Structures are given as C-alpha cells and as structure tokens.
Amino acid sequence: MDNSSSSGGRFFFGVLFTISELLMFGSLSLFVYWVMWHDTGFAWSKNRNEQFNLHAILMIIGFIFLNGQSMLVYKLLHQCRKIYVKIIHTIIFVCSISAITIGMVAAIQAQQTVPPGSSVRHFYSLHSWVGLVAAGLFALQFVVGFVSFLILLCCDKATSSFRAKLLPTHVTFGLVIYSLAVVASISGLLQVARGRLNGKEGKPNYKEFEESTIIINAVGCCMIGLAIILPYIIRNCGQRRHHHLPSGYHVN
C-alpha cells in the first residue's frame, strides 16, 4: 500500500531499504564465498571456470549491486539538492556499465578456451541473449538519461516539459532492465549449478541439497527478493509527490 511521507511511512521505507541493502550485499558476498570455498576461485586466466566465475561476479556487481544502488539513491537522498543526486546516480551508473563491460569481455574470452577438437561458439544460449538485451538497454538508458537529464539542463526551461514527459519512461525502463538482469543472473546461476554440481569427479550433486546447492540457491533467492522489493520501493514507497496510479487505472 502507498506510504506518504509520515513517520510510519519513513520507518517502513527504512525497513525495506535495509532489507534490499542486505539482499544486495548478500547476493554478492554469498556468491564470492561460493566461488572461493566451493569452487576453484576466480581469475583472468586460461582456466575456463575461473574466468567464468570472474564474469559472474562482475555481472552481479554491475547489474544487481550497483544498478540497484543507483536506483535506490534517488529514494534515499530525496531531500538533497537534485543535481547532486543526479551526479551520484550517474557516477554509480558509470561504475556499473564498466563492471558489465569487463564482465562481458571476460565471458567472451573464457568461451574461447575450449577443449581440443571442440569449436568455439559465442552468444548461442538464451542466457547470453537475455544478458545482451539487458546490457544493450542499459547502455541506451544511460545515453538517453545522460543527455536528457544532465546535458539538457543547459537549457533548463526550454527542455523541462520534455524531461517531465521522459521521466516515467526512464523509471519504467530502469525497472525493466533490473528485471532482465535478474533473468540473466538466475539463468546463469542455474547453468553453473547444473554444469558444475554434477556429482562427477567428487563434486557435489546439485540434487542432493548440500551446502554448495544451498548457497547457489540462496544467491538466487537474494535476487528474487530484490526483484520483488525494489519495484515496490521505487513505485509505492517513501516520499510521495503524485498519486501515481498507472495510466488508465482508476478505482471504483
């Protein structure tokens, strides 16, 4: 339910904000723990698995952790001067795009290290397609947002109506990109679990529900939690300026 800026509303926002921070730090730290203690670690190396682990960590940092922080910063700092919030939002976005770009390069390079006799194939899986769409939309969102909400401030009055019209789309696409990032991350985690926890050569079996399975699933659960809480915080929680029913919806 909607929460206005009453003290109860602020407390509720604080609780949800804390939970989402825990989920973001949780997904990242649990995955790093899994990579270090249940897998072979991560490195930019000729070891395919290690480099794929690096890819996964960078993608979780870029798409889940930093992307989430950049959205939350607007809700957290709503009383600060808007231009400062925008600049922080942009800086986190730049860090996020950097992590995603390096993560993509790591995956492409890791894909080239195949066993002798096998052929190299790039971007054939649904996981990579979702990731590509999410990264493409993320880059587009950054360019459009940067030009519209920062560059166009140079002619503030002339462009304010355009920016007001663009903002709801910017917010919707931000949440869409986050949901696609969760699709890509969870499908990637599932590939890792199915591929590596196969019960062969002394490895645990994904089905047997040992610590390795629980941690992988817990990382996924953090992301599911974020896919539920973040849209709620952005759309329905905290400081209220407008009675924001989506277009066409009206109560009777």
Next chain:
Amino acid sequence: MDNSSSSGGRFFFGVLFTISELLMFGSLSLFVYWVMWHDTGFAWSKNRNEQFNLHAILMIIGFIFLNGQSMLVYKLLHQCRKIYVKIIHTIIFVCSISAITIGMVAAIQAQQTVPPGSSVRHFYSLHSWVGLVAAGLFALQFVVGFVSFLILLCCDKATSSFRAKLLPTHVTFGLVIYSLAVVASISGLLQVARGRLNGKEGKPNYKEFEESTIIINAVGCCMIGLAIILPYIIRNCGQRRHHHLPSGYHVN
C-alpha cells in the same frame, strides 16, 4: 514517453498491444511446435520428458499468456463499465491459476519418474524456487485482489479510500509477478535446452545453432519482449488519468 489519449497515443498503444499479442501467441505456439516436431510431444504419462513438456506448456499458458492477457484487458477495455472489466480480469486470472496449478502437479508427478536406483528430489533447483515464489505471490495477489476489489464493493463508499490506496500496490505486484514468471520460464527453457539438446544419441547440440536451438531461443525472446513491453504499456501508455511519476521522483 507518456502518451495521452490523443489519436497518436491510441495508435501507439494499438501498435504495442498488437506486438504483445504476437509475442504471447508466438511464445506459446513456438513452444508447442518445438515440443511436437523437435521433441517427443507432451502427455500426462509415465514418460518423464513428455510430462515435463506438459508442465512447461501449462506454465507458459498460465504465467505468460493468460496472466499477460488479464493485465492487458484493463488497458484495452478502459472505456467499458469497470465492473465488467474486473469480472473479465478475474475470470482470466482463475483460468491462469488453474493452468499453473495443474502445471505444478504435472511437474511434481514427472519428478517422481526417475531411473531405477536414483532418488526422487522435489523443489531443489533455483528454477523451482522462483516458480514457487511466483505462484505463491500470484495466489496471494488473486485472494487480496478478489476480496478488495470485488467483495468489498458491497460497501462501496466505506471502502473506496482503502481500495484507492491498495491499487498501486496491486499493479506493482502484478508486474513483479510477471517478471518472476519470465525468470522461471526462461530458466526452465534453458534447463530443457541444456538437458535435451546435448548432442548425444542423435540429438542436436544446443551450441550448434540448428533449428531446435533457434526455436527454443525464439520462445525465450518472445518472453524477453513481453518483459519489456508489458510494463511500458501498463505504466506509460494509453489513456492517462494521472501524471504518474513514481513517488519521490520529480523533474528539475
């Protein structure tokens, strides 16, 4: 960008509505085609793969197709009497929940048909966890929505303020559930692709990009398209009643 109820806005809504219908029918028919012509078909039988195919089809019908239609009906029929639209929305929801329930039973039963010597394991994978969360939220959304927006109409005036407050949350959770449904569906498709298109016993290899791979990925692409277009239609497109910036966002 936002579209008011101008003729241009209506045309734009029509285009997006047509695309989303194509994507919903496309995901379902392409997957049925894949099951019939590239796999062993579907049946409620002792054949594990056939029953999992039935599970997948029922889940796509319930979570992607009918769930999408029930959300779009509000935007399409915004000029009809609200109570009729609510009833249609509810009927489609009931069909959707029925398909999802039967689909879940099909999966649980199929999971029990394991090769001799193997142990039966239920709900161990991340795919099943996401599916469970999505189905749980879907059931909750249905119960809360049914009670609040239909039953409470019996004391219309006394509850209108409560319903007005609940509506934005109902809409947000509708879109959250749809995004979780896409996560579950795409991770499920990827499991099917990795598990069955393994290049063994004359089966195609997922990596080799033959027709079987392309169709599975095309089903996933339809779902990605829906995860992008549906939130945009619901939030930013068509008949506009309110200037629906999310809470706390304001242009300057």
